[in-house]
Amino acid sequence: MEKNIYDVIGIGIGPFNLGLAALIDQTDEIDAVFFESTPEFIWHPGMLIEKMDLQVPFLADLVTFGDPKSPYTFMNYLHEHDRMFPFFFHRHFEVPREEYNHYMQWVAKQLSGLHFGHTVVDVLDKKEAEVPHYEVVVEEKATGKQKYFQAKHVVMGTGNDPLMLDGMESLPNEDVLHTSRYLFEKDHLLKAKHVTIVGSGQSALEVFLDLLEEQERHDMKLSLLTRSGGLFQLDTAKFAQEMFTPDFVDYFHQLNFKQRNEALDTLGPLRKGIDPDTLTRLYTKLYHRTAGMKDSQVLIQPMTEIKGIEACEDGYHLQCRQWQEEIEYTYPSDKVVLATGYKPHIPSWFMDRFGDEIEWEDDLMYKVSRDYQLVFNDKRDHHFFTLTNLVHSHGAGATNLGLSVHRNVHIINTIAGKEIYRNQKESTFQQFSMKDYQ
Structure with a gap:
């Protein structure tokens, strides 16, 4: 047994707890240790x-919103890897996902x-x-x-598990898989005559677009079945993005549970939309492919629920329902990729x-304080913080990388009992609450 009592122990090392560790590393106020089951980041x-x-x-890295002078910023990563000029000439604010992963591995x-x-x-x-x-x-x-190990506080950052449709866990991974396994099973998919993607979010479109580009080198039909009414764009408008600020989190958290759930319904385009560039790439690809001909090897079918998947001699039958017309039908496919999202991973x-x-x-949503503590039945000074399952308590930005730094600043300051890092305030042009005027 470890004899000393740490200030905090982090459970899980994903981007959120990694950012917390990086901020803690630059202060002498907090003694921390973090554990992760995977062999590497x-x-x-x-x-x-x-x-x-x-x-x-790129500013939504692990530390910048809390400490732009930190050695663990993405800009310093670029500097250390001689990529400042290439990034400058690239002229994109968004970072390639593969490079962001490499950046986080560099920090870890x-x-x-x-x-x-x-x-x-x-x-x-x-x-x-x-x-x-x-x-x-x-x-x-x-x-x-x-x-x-002993610690006065713990921070649970155990991430999410793939959300599968009922009864599909027993089907072979190389045939029916979640997008989280896409690259691991891609070679199997490319050998199929017909691949169907189920979903309507960013992951579904990325897999569909990637396979569409591969399709030219393979004799393969490609289908996309979505429950939503269409392929809708992520709302990237300036004022809409103000919902990802500390000011809006303050406002959202003070609402009652019913009001928060209703507010989440109105924020759908901010939570579930598809990146405009991805949609443009897909549309442009389809437009060029269909010049002078109809492409029978591609199907995009919205308003379609998948009620089940059954194995058959020549692949799988998807039990579908076009919910607007109330028509049920069976759709055959060799392989199925489920872009059905994730659910919070709560340890047993x-x-x-x-x-x-x-x-x-x-029954499913625990109560969480504004500074991300679980609310216990008794009063206590040893806190249990959570970074997992926070959408109901802190809004659509609970999974936002930029706001994760704001969250970690809250946690560090609460543990230290004083302001170690300054949180951004009055960061919106919109005002959300009228309580100050009552």
């Missing part, structure tokens, strides 16, 4: 498709408090101890050996240890 390896960019500008290699290949298997609440704290049980994957030990100790807003 890699971000969505199954979707690092060439030519695909982030949907946010410089931080000493990160432990990969270690899975957190339990967290014990030592609230009766002389100094209340959490005991974190960690299993080293290579040896199976368990270690025990969490409910066992803390399910009855915290407040809930409904």
Whole structure:
């Protein structure tokens, strides 16, 4: 057992906790350690498709919004890798996803408090101890050996799991797969006569466009079935983007649970839309391909729900429903790629240890304070922060890379009990609340 009590232990090392570690690294105020089950840092390896960019500008890196002077900024990464001039001439605010992954790996290699290949298997609440704290049980994957660490606070950043349709988990990965495995199974897909993508978001379009470019070298039909009413563009208008600011998070969080859910419904174009450049690339590709002919090898069908997938002798049958016309039909395909999104990954030990100790807003949504603490039934000074499952409490920006730095600044300042990093304030031209005028 580790004898010293850390200020904070981070559970999981994705972009959010990696950014937290990078900010903590530049202060002497906080002693921290982080654990991750995977052997090294890699971000969505199954979707690092060439030519695909982030949907946010390069300033939304791990640290800039909290500390632009940090050595871990994306600009310093470019400088260290002799890419300042190429990036300057490239003239794009958005970073290629593959390069952003390499940037984060570069940061991870410089931080000493990160432990990969270690899975957190339990967290014990030592609230009766002389100094209340959490005991974190960690299993080293290579040896199976368990270690025990103590911390006054913990930060859960356990990310998301692929969201599969019911009954599809048992189907072969090389035939019916989630987009998170796309690049791992791409060779199998390219051998098929017919590939169907199910979904209407950014991931669905990226896979569809990538396969469309490959299709010219393969005899393959390509279909896209979407439940939404069409392929709708992400709202990138300036005032719409102000919903990804600390000011809007302040406003959103103080609404009651019902009001927050209603507000999320109105923010659909900010959460689920497709990048305009991706749509333009796809439309241009289809336009050029169909000059003087009709392309029977490509189908895009909106307003179509997938009710199930059944294996058959020559592939798979998708049970479909065109919900507007209320027509049900069967659609055959050799392979199926599910761009069905993700769900929060909540570790199994969490409910066992803390399910009855915290407040809930409904059966699935725990209550979270403005500074990202779980709200316990008792008063406490040893806090359990969460970076996971926050859309219901902090809005559409809960998964936004830029706002993740704002979130980490909140957490660091709360742990330190003082302002270590300054948070941005009054950052919008719009005013959301009228409470100051009452």
